[in-house]
Amino acid sequence: MLKIQSVTNALEQWAPPSLALSYDNCGLLIGDPYRLVDKALVSLDVTEAVVQEAIEKQANLIIAHHPVIFKGIRSISPTTDSQRAIILAIKHDISIYAIHTNLDRVNDGVNKALADRLNLTNRSILEEASNLFKLITFVPTKDLLAVRNALFAIGAGNIGEYEKASFFTSGVGSFQGRSSSNPSIGKAGEFTEVKEEKLEVLLTDTLLSSALKTLKEHHPYEEVAYDIITLHNKNQNHGSGMIGELSESLSSDDFIQYLQERLGLQLIRHSASIENKIKSVAICGGAGFDLLKNARQKGADAFVTADLKYHDFFEADDSLLLCDIGHYESEHWAIQEIKEYLTRNFANFAVLSTTINTNPVHYSISIKDGKGKKD
Secondary structure: EEEEEHHHHHHHHHHHHHHHHHOOEEEEEOOOOOOOOOOOEEEEEHHHHHHHHHOOOOOOOOEOOOOOOOOOOOOOOOOOOHHHHHHHHHOOOOOOOOOHHHHEOOOHHHHHHHHHOOOEEEEEEEEEEOOOEEEEEEEHHHHHHHHHHHHHOOOOOOOOOOOOOOEEEEEEEEEEEOOOOOOOOOOOOOOEEEEEEEEEEEEEEOOOOOHHHHHHOOOOOOOOOOEEEEOOOEEEEEEEEEEEEEEEEEHHHHHHHHHHHHHHHOEEEEEOOOOEEEEEEEEEEOOHHHHHHHHHHOOOOEEEEEEEOOHHHHHHHHOOOEOOHHHHHHHHOHHHHHHHHHHHOOOOEEEEEOOOOOOOOOOEEEOOOOOEOOO
Protein backbone atom coordinates (compact mmCIF):
# COMPACT_ATOMS: atom_id res chain seq x y z
CA MET A 1 0.00 0.00 0.00
CA LEU A 2 1.17 3.52 -0.82
CA LYS A 3 0.03 6.95 0.21
CA ILE A 4 -1.48 8.81 -2.73
CA GLN A 5 1.05 11.54 -2.02
CA SER A 6 3.90 9.11 -2.72
CA VAL A 7 2.43 8.33 -6.14
CA THR A 8 1.74 11.96 -7.00
CA ASN A 9 5.19 13.08 -5.79
CA ALA A 10 6.76 10.60 -8.21
CA LEU A 11 4.57 11.84 -11.07
CA GLU A 12 5.50 15.43 -10.25
CA GLN A 13 9.21 14.60 -10.32
CA TRP A 14 8.58 13.52 -13.92
CA ALA A 15 6.16 16.29 -14.91
CA PRO A 16 6.42 19.20 -12.43
CA PRO A 17 3.11 21.08 -11.99
CA SER A 18 4.98 24.36 -12.50
CA LEU A 19 5.29 23.41 -16.18
CA ALA A 20 1.52 23.41 -16.59
CA LEU A 21 -0.01 26.24 -18.61
CA SER A 22 -1.82 28.97 -16.70
CA TYR A 23 -5.32 27.85 -17.67
CA ASP A 24 -4.76 24.26 -16.57
CA ASN A 25 -6.03 22.38 -13.51
CA CYS A 26 -3.63 19.52 -12.91
CA GLY A 27 -2.88 17.72 -9.65
CA LEU A 28 -5.01 15.83 -7.14
CA LEU A 29 -8.57 16.86 -7.96
CA ILE A 30 -10.48 14.44 -5.73
CA GLY A 31 -9.23 12.62 -2.67
CA ASP A 32 -7.02 12.71 0.41
CA PRO A 33 -3.27 12.78 -0.37
CA TYR A 34 -2.55 10.75 2.77
CA ARG A 35 -4.95 7.94 1.95
CA LEU A 36 -3.45 4.52 1.27
CA VAL A 37 -3.98 3.00 -2.19
CA ASP A 38 -2.82 -0.25 -3.78
CA LYS A 39 -4.03 0.01 -7.38
CA ALA A 40 -4.33 2.75 -9.99
CA LEU A 41 -6.21 2.94 -13.28
CA VAL A 42 -4.69 5.13 -16.01
CA SER A 43 -6.91 6.81 -18.60
CA LEU A 44 -6.85 9.74 -20.99
CA ASP A 45 -10.19 11.04 -19.67
CA VAL A 46 -12.35 10.48 -16.61
CA THR A 47 -15.82 9.40 -17.70
CA GLU A 48 -18.59 7.65 -15.83
CA ALA A 49 -17.59 4.41 -17.60
CA VAL A 50 -13.95 4.80 -16.51
CA VAL A 51 -14.97 5.30 -12.87
CA GLN A 52 -17.22 2.22 -13.14
CA GLU A 53 -14.23 0.29 -14.51
CA ALA A 54 -12.14 1.43 -11.53
CA ILE A 55 -14.86 0.19 -9.18
CA GLU A 56 -15.03 -3.20 -10.89
CA LYS A 57 -11.24 -3.59 -10.90
CA GLN A 58 -10.94 -2.30 -7.31
CA ALA A 59 -8.64 0.55 -8.31
CA ASN A 60 -8.90 3.34 -5.73
CA LEU A 61 -6.93 5.90 -7.73
CA ILE A 62 -7.56 7.14 -11.29
CA ILE A 63 -4.70 8.92 -13.04
CA ALA A 64 -5.94 10.80 -16.09
CA HIS A 65 -4.33 13.11 -18.60
CA HIS A 66 -7.36 15.40 -18.91
CA PRO A 67 -8.74 17.02 -15.74
CA VAL A 68 -12.34 16.01 -14.99
CA ILE A 69 -12.64 19.33 -13.11
CA PHE A 70 -11.33 21.92 -15.54
CA LYS A 71 -13.35 25.12 -15.43
CA GLY A 72 -15.20 26.35 -12.39
CA ILE A 73 -18.09 24.17 -11.27
CA ARG A 74 -21.03 25.95 -9.63
CA SER A 75 -22.85 22.76 -8.74
CA ILE A 76 -22.48 18.99 -9.07
CA SER A 77 -25.57 17.16 -10.26
CA PRO A 78 -25.98 14.11 -12.52
CA THR A 79 -26.68 16.18 -15.65
CA THR A 80 -23.44 15.53 -17.57
CA ASP A 81 -21.13 12.56 -17.92
CA SER A 82 -18.25 14.32 -16.18
CA GLN A 83 -20.40 15.34 -13.21
CA ARG A 84 -21.81 11.82 -12.90
CA ALA A 85 -18.21 10.58 -12.92
CA ILE A 86 -17.33 12.95 -10.06
CA ILE A 87 -20.34 11.86 -8.00
CA LEU A 88 -19.59 8.18 -8.59
CA ALA A 89 -15.91 8.59 -7.70
CA ILE A 90 -16.69 10.39 -4.44
CA LYS A 91 -19.40 7.85 -3.55
CA HIS A 92 -16.93 4.98 -3.94
CA ASP A 93 -13.97 6.82 -2.37
CA ILE A 94 -11.95 6.83 -5.59
CA SER A 95 -9.32 9.56 -5.87
CA ILE A 96 -8.62 11.32 -9.17
CA TYR A 97 -5.33 12.88 -10.24
CA ALA A 98 -4.73 14.84 -13.48
CA ILE A 99 -1.36 15.11 -15.23
CA HIS A 100 -2.16 17.41 -18.14
CA THR A 101 -0.16 20.20 -19.80
CA ASN A 102 2.77 19.50 -17.48
CA LEU A 103 3.04 16.07 -19.16
CA ASP A 104 2.73 17.78 -22.55
CA ARG A 105 5.80 19.90 -21.76
CA VAL A 106 8.39 17.31 -20.75
CA ASN A 107 10.53 15.65 -23.40
CA ASP A 108 9.53 12.13 -22.30
CA GLY A 109 5.79 12.69 -22.00
CA VAL A 110 2.87 12.94 -24.45
CA ASN A 111 4.92 13.96 -27.48
CA LYS A 112 7.57 11.33 -26.83
CA ALA A 113 4.83 8.67 -26.93
CA LEU A 114 3.57 9.97 -30.30
CA ALA A 115 7.12 10.29 -31.67
CA ASP A 116 7.77 6.66 -30.68
CA ARG A 117 4.74 5.51 -32.67
CA LEU A 118 6.04 7.40 -35.72
CA ASN A 119 9.61 6.13 -35.22
CA LEU A 120 11.02 9.66 -35.32
CA THR A 121 14.77 10.04 -34.72
CA ASN A 122 17.01 13.06 -33.96
CA ARG A 123 14.29 14.53 -31.75
CA SER A 124 14.23 17.91 -30.04
CA ILE A 125 11.67 20.16 -28.34
CA LEU A 126 9.74 22.32 -30.79
CA GLU A 127 9.36 25.33 -28.47
CA GLU A 128 11.76 25.19 -25.53
CA ALA A 129 10.64 26.57 -22.18
CA SER A 130 12.38 29.58 -20.63
CA ASN A 131 12.54 28.42 -17.03
CA LEU A 132 16.26 28.29 -16.27
CA PHE A 133 18.16 29.91 -13.43
CA LYS A 134 21.79 29.96 -12.34
CA LEU A 135 22.62 29.43 -8.68
CA ILE A 136 25.93 30.92 -7.57
CA THR A 137 27.26 30.30 -4.09
CA PHE A 138 30.57 30.57 -2.22
CA VAL A 139 31.84 27.53 -0.34
CA PRO A 140 34.97 26.86 1.75
CA THR A 141 37.28 24.69 -0.34
CA LYS A 142 37.06 21.72 2.01
CA ASP A 143 33.23 21.68 1.73
CA LEU A 144 32.95 22.13 -2.05
CA LEU A 145 32.36 18.49 -2.97
CA ALA A 146 29.75 17.91 -0.26
CA VAL A 147 27.72 20.95 -1.30
CA ARG A 148 28.08 20.29 -5.03
CA ASN A 149 27.13 16.62 -4.76
CA ALA A 150 24.09 17.46 -2.63
CA LEU A 151 22.89 19.86 -5.34
CA PHE A 152 23.55 17.27 -8.05
CA ALA A 153 21.50 14.73 -6.07
CA ILE A 154 18.33 16.84 -6.40
CA GLY A 155 18.81 17.37 -10.15
CA ALA A 156 20.80 20.61 -10.34
CA GLY A 157 23.34 20.89 -13.14
CA ASN A 158 21.37 19.21 -15.93
CA ILE A 159 21.99 20.58 -19.44
CA GLY A 160 20.31 18.71 -22.28
CA GLU A 161 21.76 15.20 -22.40
CA TYR A 162 24.35 15.99 -19.71
CA GLU A 163 24.02 15.98 -15.93
CA LYS A 164 26.19 17.07 -12.98
CA ALA A 165 27.45 20.12 -14.90
CA SER A 166 29.01 22.87 -12.78
CA PHE A 167 31.78 25.44 -12.72
CA PHE A 168 33.90 26.71 -9.86
CA THR A 169 36.71 29.20 -9.41
CA SER A 170 38.94 29.85 -6.40
CA GLY A 171 39.06 33.07 -4.43
CA VAL A 172 39.06 34.54 -0.96
CA GLY A 173 35.93 35.43 0.97
CA SER A 174 35.85 37.76 3.94
CA PHE A 175 33.37 38.45 6.76
CA GLN A 176 33.10 39.69 10.30
CA GLY A 177 30.32 38.32 12.47
CA ARG A 178 28.49 40.46 14.99
CA SER A 179 28.68 39.59 18.67
CA SER A 180 25.50 37.52 18.43
CA SER A 181 26.81 35.43 15.51
CA ASN A 182 28.07 31.85 15.73
CA PRO A 183 30.53 31.41 12.82
CA SER A 184 31.76 27.94 11.94
CA ILE A 185 35.09 29.48 10.89
CA GLY A 186 36.71 32.32 12.89
CA LYS A 187 35.21 34.08 15.88
CA ALA A 188 32.39 36.54 16.47
CA GLY A 189 33.63 40.11 16.11
CA GLU A 190 36.80 39.00 14.32
CA PHE A 191 37.57 39.88 10.71
CA THR A 192 38.10 36.59 8.86
CA GLU A 193 39.33 35.66 5.41
CA VAL A 194 38.68 32.17 4.03
CA LYS A 195 39.80 30.41 0.87
CA GLU A 196 36.51 29.73 -0.94
CA GLU A 197 35.24 28.33 -4.20
CA LYS A 198 32.64 30.15 -6.28
CA LEU A 199 30.26 27.36 -7.37
CA GLU A 200 27.82 27.79 -10.28
CA VAL A 201 25.07 25.35 -11.33
CA LEU A 202 21.97 25.56 -13.54
CA LEU A 203 18.48 25.00 -12.11
CA THR A 204 14.95 24.84 -13.45
CA ASP A 205 12.26 26.83 -11.68
CA THR A 206 10.91 23.56 -10.28
CA LEU A 207 14.13 23.03 -8.33
CA LEU A 208 14.61 26.50 -6.88
CA SER A 209 13.09 25.97 -3.45
CA SER A 210 14.58 22.51 -2.92
CA ALA A 211 18.00 23.72 -4.13
CA LEU A 212 18.07 26.55 -1.59
CA LYS A 213 16.94 24.18 1.16
CA THR A 214 19.64 21.67 0.17
CA LEU A 215 22.29 24.39 -0.04
CA LYS A 216 21.54 25.66 3.46
CA GLU A 217 21.47 22.14 4.91
CA HIS A 218 24.92 21.21 3.52
CA HIS A 219 26.75 24.55 3.63
CA PRO A 220 28.81 25.04 6.81
CA TYR A 221 28.12 28.77 7.19
CA GLU A 222 25.49 30.20 9.51
CA GLU A 223 24.57 32.73 6.81
CA VAL A 224 24.92 31.33 3.29
CA ALA A 225 25.81 33.79 0.52
CA TYR A 226 24.23 33.01 -2.84
CA ASP A 227 22.90 34.63 -6.00
CA ILE A 228 20.04 33.46 -8.22
CA ILE A 229 20.15 34.75 -11.79
CA THR A 230 17.28 34.43 -14.28
CA LEU A 231 18.55 33.17 -17.63
CA HIS A 232 17.20 33.69 -21.13
CA ASN A 233 18.63 30.34 -22.23
CA LYS A 234 16.12 27.78 -23.49
CA ASN A 235 15.53 24.56 -21.57
CA GLN A 236 16.23 21.59 -23.87
CA ASN A 237 14.23 19.20 -21.67
CA HIS A 238 11.04 21.20 -21.16
CA GLY A 239 8.75 22.82 -23.69
CA SER A 240 5.95 22.25 -26.18
CA GLY A 241 5.83 19.93 -29.17
CA MET A 242 8.63 17.90 -30.70
CA ILE A 243 10.40 17.61 -34.03
CA GLY A 244 12.23 14.64 -35.49
CA GLU A 245 13.03 12.79 -38.68
CA LEU A 246 11.59 9.85 -40.57
CA SER A 247 13.91 7.03 -41.61
CA GLU A 248 13.17 7.84 -45.25
CA SER A 249 11.60 10.71 -47.17
CA LEU A 250 7.98 10.23 -48.19
CA SER A 251 5.59 11.92 -50.60
CA SER A 252 2.54 13.61 -49.06
CA ASP A 253 0.27 10.71 -50.01
CA ASP A 254 2.68 8.13 -48.65
CA PHE A 255 3.10 10.11 -45.45
CA ILE A 256 -0.68 10.26 -44.91
CA GLN A 257 -0.82 6.50 -45.40
CA TYR A 258 2.12 6.09 -43.00
CA LEU A 259 0.25 8.07 -40.32
CA GLN A 260 -2.85 5.95 -40.82
CA GLU A 261 -0.92 2.70 -40.53
CA ARG A 262 1.26 3.68 -37.58
CA LEU A 263 -1.55 5.30 -35.57
CA GLY A 264 -4.46 3.11 -36.64
CA LEU A 265 -6.41 6.00 -38.15
CA GLN A 266 -9.38 5.80 -40.49
CA LEU A 267 -9.55 9.52 -41.12
CA ILE A 268 -7.03 12.38 -41.24
CA ARG A 269 -7.84 16.01 -42.00
CA HIS A 270 -4.95 17.63 -43.85
CA SER A 271 -3.93 20.52 -46.07
CA ALA A 272 -3.08 20.19 -49.76
CA SER A 273 -0.21 17.90 -50.73
CA ILE A 274 3.19 19.55 -51.12
CA GLU A 275 5.73 18.93 -53.88
CA ASN A 276 8.68 18.40 -51.55
CA LYS A 277 9.26 15.03 -49.93
CA ILE A 278 8.58 14.80 -46.18
CA LYS A 279 11.52 13.97 -43.93
CA SER A 280 11.37 16.36 -40.97
CA VAL A 281 8.16 16.00 -38.97
CA ALA A 282 6.93 18.29 -36.18
CA ILE A 283 4.31 16.97 -33.76
CA CYS A 284 2.18 18.23 -30.90
CA GLY A 285 -0.27 15.98 -29.09
CA GLY A 286 -3.61 17.72 -28.59
CA ALA A 287 -4.30 21.24 -29.84
CA GLY A 288 -1.02 22.56 -31.26
CA PHE A 289 -1.76 25.07 -34.01
CA ASP A 290 0.08 27.80 -32.06
CA LEU A 291 3.32 25.90 -32.73
CA LEU A 292 3.02 26.09 -36.53
CA LYS A 293 5.45 29.03 -36.60
CA ASN A 294 7.99 27.02 -34.59
CA ALA A 295 7.56 24.05 -36.92
CA ARG A 296 8.35 26.27 -39.90
CA GLN A 297 11.33 27.91 -38.19
CA LYS A 298 12.83 24.49 -37.48
CA GLY A 299 12.39 23.33 -41.06
CA ALA A 300 9.55 20.84 -40.66
CA ASP A 301 8.09 19.39 -43.84
CA ALA A 302 4.93 18.27 -42.01
CA PHE A 303 3.21 19.22 -38.77
CA VAL A 304 1.01 16.63 -37.06
CA THR A 305 -1.36 17.87 -34.36
CA ALA A 306 -5.10 18.11 -33.57
CA ASP A 307 -8.10 20.41 -33.13
CA LEU A 308 -7.39 22.53 -36.21
CA LYS A 309 -10.02 25.02 -37.40
CA TYR A 310 -11.07 25.59 -41.01
CA HIS A 311 -8.98 28.75 -41.44
CA ASP A 312 -5.92 27.15 -39.84
CA PHE A 313 -5.37 25.02 -42.92
CA PHE A 314 -4.85 28.13 -45.07
CA GLU A 315 -1.71 28.85 -43.02
CA ALA A 316 -0.02 25.72 -44.38
CA ASP A 317 0.27 27.12 -47.97
CA ASP A 318 2.51 24.93 -50.16
CA SER A 319 5.55 24.73 -47.91
CA LEU A 320 4.32 22.34 -45.25
CA LEU A 321 1.77 19.54 -44.91
CA LEU A 322 -0.55 20.25 -41.98
CA CYS A 323 -2.29 17.20 -40.49
CA ASP A 324 -5.08 16.98 -37.92
CA ILE A 325 -5.18 13.40 -36.62
CA GLY A 326 -7.66 14.04 -33.78
CA HIS A 327 -7.18 14.96 -30.14
CA TYR A 328 -7.73 11.53 -28.62
CA GLU A 329 -5.80 9.87 -31.43
CA SER A 330 -2.74 12.05 -30.79
CA GLU A 331 -2.65 11.65 -27.01
CA HIS A 332 -3.95 8.26 -25.94
CA TRP A 333 -0.48 6.73 -26.46
CA ALA A 334 0.55 8.55 -23.27
CA ILE A 335 -1.55 6.13 -21.18
CA GLN A 336 1.15 3.49 -21.64
CA GLU A 337 3.90 6.00 -20.81
CA ILE A 338 2.25 6.81 -17.48
CA LYS A 339 1.70 3.15 -16.68
CA GLU A 340 5.31 2.23 -17.47
CA TYR A 341 6.67 5.15 -15.45
CA LEU A 342 4.73 4.14 -12.34
CA THR A 343 5.59 0.47 -12.76
CA ARG A 344 9.31 1.34 -12.89
CA ASN A 345 9.04 3.45 -9.75
CA PHE A 346 6.76 1.24 -7.64
CA ALA A 347 7.44 -2.46 -8.02
CA ASN A 348 4.63 -3.58 -5.68
CA PHE A 349 1.96 -1.14 -6.86
CA ALA A 350 -0.60 -2.37 -9.40
CA VAL A 351 -1.10 -0.06 -12.38
CA LEU A 352 -3.78 -0.80 -14.99
CA SER A 353 -4.57 0.84 -18.32
CA THR A 354 -8.21 1.53 -19.06
CA THR A 355 -9.86 -0.69 -21.64
CA ILE A 356 -12.36 2.05 -22.51
CA ASN A 357 -12.07 4.29 -25.55
CA THR A 358 -13.07 7.66 -24.08
CA ASN A 359 -12.98 9.53 -27.39
CA PRO A 360 -16.19 11.61 -27.56
CA VAL A 361 -15.75 12.18 -31.31
CA HIS A 362 -17.22 9.62 -33.71
CA TYR A 363 -16.81 9.44 -37.48
CA SER A 364 -19.09 8.34 -40.31
CA ILE A 365 -17.13 7.53 -43.43
CA SER A 366 -18.63 7.24 -46.92
CA ILE A 367 -17.90 4.05 -48.83
CA LYS A 368 -18.55 3.03 -52.46
CA ASP A 369 -22.08 1.66 -52.07
CA GLY A 370 -23.14 5.01 -50.66
CA LYS A 371 -23.78 3.75 -47.16
CA GLY A 372 -22.15 5.29 -44.18
CA LYS A 373 -19.61 3.39 -42.12
CA LYS A 374 -19.35 4.33 -38.45
CA ASP A 375 -16.34 3.83 -36.25
